[in-house]
Amino acid sequence: MLPHRRRPVLLALTALAPLTLLACADPSPDPPPVAEAEGVRNAAGSLHVMERPFERGERIERIVSLVPSATEVIVALGAGDRLVGRTDFDTASALAALPSVGGGLGPSIEVLLSLEPDLVIRFGGDTDLATPGRLDDLDIPHLAVIPERVQDVRDMIGDLGALLGRAEAADSIVSHIDRELARVMATAAGLPPVRTAFLLGGSPPWAAGPDTYVGELIALAGGDNVFGDLGRPWSGVSPESLLARRVDVVLMLEGARLDPRLAQRLTVRHVALVVQLPGPRVHEAALAIARALHPEAFR
Amino acid sequence: MSFRATDLRVRYAGAASPALDGVSMSVPEGALYAILGPNGSGKSTLMRTLMGILRPESGGVWIEDRRVERWDRRELARAVGAVPQSEAMAFPLSVRELVAMGRYPHLGPLSAEGAQDREAVDRALDRCDVAHLRERPVTSLSGGEVQRVRIARALAQEPRSLVLDEPTASLDIRHEMAILGLLRQSADGGMTVLVITHHLDLAGRFADRLLLLDQGRVVSEGEPRDVLQADILSRVYGWPVAVDVNPITGAPRITPLNAGPPPPP
Amino acid sequence: MSRRGLATLLVLITVVAVATAIRFGAEPLTSRDVLAAFRGGGSAGARYIVLDFRLPRALLACLIGGGLALAGATFQALLRNPLAEPYILGISGGAAAGAVGVLALGWVTAASWTLPAAAFAGALLAILLVFSVAAAADRALDVRVLLLAGVVVGAFFSAVIALILSMSEARTVRGAVLWMMGSLAAADWQAVTMVAAYTVPAALVLLGLARSLNLLAIGEETASYLGTDVERVKLVAYGVASLITAAGVAVAGVIGFVGLIVPHGVRLLVGSDYRALLPLSFLAGAAFLTFADLLARVVLAPAEIPIGVVTAFVGVPLFLVLLRRSLTR
Numbered sequence: 001m002l003p004h005r006r007r008p009v010l011l012a013l014t015a016l017a018p019l020t021l022l023a024c025a026d027p028s029p030d031p032p033p034v035a036e037a038e039g040v041r042n043a044a045g046s047l048h049v050m051e052r053p054f055e056r057g058e059r060i061e062r063i064v065s066l067v068p069s070a071t072e073v074i075v076a077l078g079a080g081d082r083l084v085g086r087t088d089f090d091t092a093s094a095l096a097a098l099p100s101v102g103g104g105l106g107p108s109i110e111v112l113l114s115l116e117p118d119l120v121i122r123f124g125g126d127t128d129l130a131t132p133g134r135l136d137d138l139d140i141p142h143l144a145v146i147p148e149r150v151q152d153v154r155d156m157i158g159d160l161g162a163l164l165g166r167a168e169a170a171d172s173i174v175s176h177i178d179r180e181l182a183r184v185m186a187t188a189a190g191l192p193p194v195r196t197a198f199l200l201g202g203s204p205p206w207a208a209g210p211d212t213y214v215g216e217l218i219a220l221a222g223g224d225n226v227f228g229d230l231g232r233p234w235s236g237v238s239p240e241s242l243l244a245r246r247v248d249v250v251l252m253l254e255g256a257r258l259d260p261r262l263a264q265r266l267t268v269r270h271v272a273l274v275v276q277l278p279g280p281r282v283h284e285a286a287l288a289i290a291r292a293l294h295p296e297a298f299r
Numbered sequence: 300m301s302f303r304a305t306d307l308r309v310r311y312a313g314a315a316s317p318a319l320d321g322v323s324m325s326v327p328e329g330a331l332y333a334i335l336g337p338n339g340s341g342k343s344t345l346m347r348t349l350m351g352i353l354r355p356e357s358g359g360v361w362i363e364d365r366r367v368e369r370w371d372r373r374e375l376a377r378a379v380g381a382v383p384q385s386e387a388m389a390f391p392l393s394v395r396e397l398v399a400m401g402r403y404p405h406l407g408p409l410s411a412e413g414a415q416d417r418e419a420v421d422r423a424l425d426r427c428d429v430a431h432l433r434e435r436p437v438t439s440l441s442g443g444e445v446q447r448v449r450i451a452r453a454l455a456q457e458p459r460s461l462v463l464d465e466p467t468a469s470l471d472i473r474h475e476m477a478i479l480g481l482l483r484q485s486a487d488g489g490m491t492v493l494v495i496t497h498h499l500d501l502a503g504r505f506a507d508r509l510l511l512l513d514q515g516r517v518v519s520e521g522e523p524r525d526v527l528q529a530d531i532l533s534r535v536y537g538w539p540v541a542v543d544v545n546p547i548t549g550a551p552r553i554t555p556l557n558a559g560p561p562p563p564p
Numbered sequence: 565m566s567r568r569g570l571a572t573l574l575v576l577i578t579v580v581a582v583a584t585a586i587r588f589g590a591e592p593l594t595s596r597d598v599l600a601a602f603r604g605g606g607s608a609g610a611r612y613i614v615l616d617f618r619l620p621r622a623l624l625a626c627l628i629g630g631g632l633a634l635a636g637a638t639f640q641a642l643l644r645n646p647l648a649e650p651y652i653l654g655i656s657g658g659a660a661a662g663a664v665g666v667l668a669l670g671w672v673t674a675a676s677w678t679l680p681a682a683a684f685a686g687a688l689l690a691i692l693l694v695f696s697v698a699a700a701a702d703r704a705l706d707v708r709v710l711l712l713a714g715v716v717v718g719a720f721f722s723a724v725i726a727l728i729l730s731m732s733e734a735r736t737v738r739g740a741v742l743w744m745m746g747s748l749a750a751a752d753w754q755a756v757t758m759v760a761a762y763t764v765p766a767a768l769v770l771l772g773l774a775r776s777l778n779l780l781a782i783g784e785e786t787a788s789y790l791g792t793d794v795e796r797v798k799l800v801a802y803g804v805a806s807l808i809t810a811a812g813v814a815v816a817g818v819i820g821f822v823g824l825i826v827p828h829g830v831r832l833l834v835g836s837d838y839r840a841l842l843p844l845s846f847l848a849g850a851a852f853l854t855f856a857d858l859l860a861r862v863v864l865a866p867a868e869i870p871i872g873v874v875t876a877f878v879g880v881p882l883f884l885v886l887l888r889r890s891l892t893r
Contacts, residue, residue, distance in 0.1 A: 372788065373791035376790050383783070383786060389644035389781050390640075390831065392782075403778075406775070
């Protein structure tokens with residue numbers, strides 16, 4: 001029998017031994033250096049990281065986009081024929097024939113692999129931490145996008161245009177967007193600001209602060225967000241604050257409901273879903289909000 | 300109060316064999332009646348069946364010539380003070396609070412305790428020698444003290460009879476004799492007292508009638524000298540015993556013998 | 565602390581809690597505005613805020629806080645377990661499954677009562693399942709079987725919720741999680757009436773069962789020997805306590821800790837006699853939740869913190885303090 005003192009030490013070593021296997025497991029050399037396409041950065045400062053450098057002129061033929069707004073951009077750029085798969089949330093009829101990888105967050109890696117993509121566009125940030133590692137293991141290049149604000153949309157269009165060799169189309173789309181936004185802003189500038197709040201239903205209702213996509217659109221469209229002091233992008237707000245802050249118009253998505261006690265005293269106008277998701281139709285979203293705020297001025 | 304059972308067959312859910320199999324017994328009024336038997340012979344089951352908590356498959360129980368099912372529970376609680384073998388309280392209570400629960404069967408739905416109730420509680424506390432512990436939490440008492448408190452609660456019910464499951468199990472000599480003396484006094488005063496106990500000697504000394512159970516069946520019922528026979532006891536308890544007469548008390552004395560052959564002279 | 569003393573103190577604290585909850589809110593109103601609102605004067609806006617938002621909300625906090633404390637104390641006696649609380653038999657799981665289901669199906673927008681109705685239905689389903697399981701095993705509603713059935717049914721509903729959420733979009737998931745954290749924001753007069761309709765009669769029934777609960781807390785055999793019709797009392801008490809809990813959860817989501825710590829706090833002050841414990845727990849629960857809701861509304865105004873978060877943040881340290889006090893005695 002081992003002497004009493006040595007036994008715990010031996011037990012500890014036995015317990016730790018399997019861990020050494022982890023160190024031996026991966027014999028691969030250092031990971032390849034990350035290439036940064038120029039100007040590939042979103043408004044919040046985070047990188048759209050390319051996990052494998054593309055040679056200039058190398059053509060990307062097979063794309064799977066896990067981000068619906070990026071899919072829209074690709075189609076708008078005229079590169080829709082290069083899409084080989086979609087997510088369950090890509091509901092446009094033109095894409096219906098493509099096989100689906102499931103959700104955009106946590107897609108089916110098997111289906112993805114079977115589609116043999118040259119490039120996967122995925123959500124950046126920390127909403128889906130598993131997918132990038134998986135894609136690296138399978139040696140599939142991927143591009144992270146975080147379309148949260150109006151500027152992100154411009155950047156995303158530009159980046160994708162550069163990557164897919166459709167830079168001119170990208171510029172033209174961005175210019176169109178900018179022109180339309182400028183028109184909305186100009187019309188709104190001549191009107192008195194409307195005190196407004198954008199609410200998602202629930203008890204308590206959830207309001208958008210200025211630091212959100214919808215908050216930006218409200219500012220563009222001549223609205224005065226009564227929750228300008230919110231302090232964080234979204235937050236539940238006390239129902240009584242909606243009454244106390246003299247809201248002229250409450251904006252809600254189609255199909256959403258407000259507490260009847262508030263609905264009785266406030267003007268509620270519904271806007272289309274396009275205002276929630278940043279994408280290439282940002283000008284339509286701005287117009288939708290402008291119409292809700294100034295119905296007479298915007299047809 | 301009299302207790303009577305005829306041909307009881309009681310089976311616990313899912314058990315292969317019945318806990319009581321054809322038990323008949325009769326407790327006359329004002330008697331101190333002891334129920335004896337080895338572990339698992341059905342003593343506690345018999346108590347629960349007599350009190351109407353367990354329903355027999357067949358056979359019946361009569362308390363004061365009325366079937367136990369016909370007794371209203373509160374009425375029965377005013378008539379019989381029953382103390383089970385053990386209780387596990389979830390929340391701490393003081394001794395006085397626990398004993399005061401003995402008065403619940405006497406209180407109307409909206410009434411609070413009156414002077415009469417408080418006096419009954421005080422008397423009960425005194426008789427069981429726990430009055431000095433009245434404000435102590437029950438959880439801080441020794442096993443024997445808790446047992447006396449529970450007997451006090453039964454006395455506070457001011458019942459016409461008592462049914463107790465191993466009331467002296469954790470008590471020291473002084474308290475055991477005091478309780479048995481109390482029970483004997485109560486019986487002499489007209490109360491019917493049923494006691495389940497392991498102490499063959501004390502049962503033989505204090506009880507008027509004994510019931511001996513074995514594996515759910517009645518082995519014998521009668522006066523102590525008739526029931527406490529060496530050959531019967533040895534068979535039932537599975538251990539050789541000798542029975543003689545205690546020269547001091549005059550009651551039967553049971554002596555468990557050593558197993559194996561007797562030592563050489 | 566004497567029982568009468570504590571009762572007076574708690575009534576006072578509850579009154580102060582309600583008054584404070586009406587006086588203060590996300591938006592500043594002066595005392596004059598508030599008093600004027602009660603007299604029918606002042607601005608229409610202030611009147612609306614005070615009479616249609618703050619007053620029903622304060623009353624609902626009292627009803628639900630008191631009801632949960634009452635239910636918690638009752639379950640503690642019935643299950644003879646100091647860790648018992650209103651959700652121990654899977655009621656919150658059932659209610660949450662009902663609410664999340666309706667949120668995922670988008671039926672919430674159909675009418676304002678669909679969400680509470682679905683939550684209530686889910687709670688009732690959970691109650692039915694637990695008691696059917698317990699009754700099938702052994703007709704006598706055995707404590708251990710009930711506890712086990714409650715855990716199992718709760719786990720089942722958690723799995724249902726997880727399944728629904730895994731297939732839902734982000735908006736639904738956010739809504740579901742927030743509902744489950746609890747909120748009194750939907751406290752209109754309809755909600756107050758509904759909860760009062762369940763809680764007030766139920767509270768009276770339980771107060772009438774106080775002695776029986778004292779006896780059950782010692783043991784079912786002993787309770788029977790002391791005159792309790794054990795099966796009838798258990799049926800009524802379980803049923804009534806479950807309904808109080810279901811009504812509260814349906815309207816306000818899962819508000820934790822009130823049902824567990826309030827009865828224990830009161831126990832430490834006046835002992836475990838249910839004749840005092842029940843009414844005092846009701847008052848303490850009412851005051852506690854009213855103050856907690858005030859904090860939820862005011863601390864980060866105009867934002868509202870889910871009330872389940874406030875009760876946990878306040879309740880957990882409080883509970884630990886009480887626990888230490890009770891152990892070192």
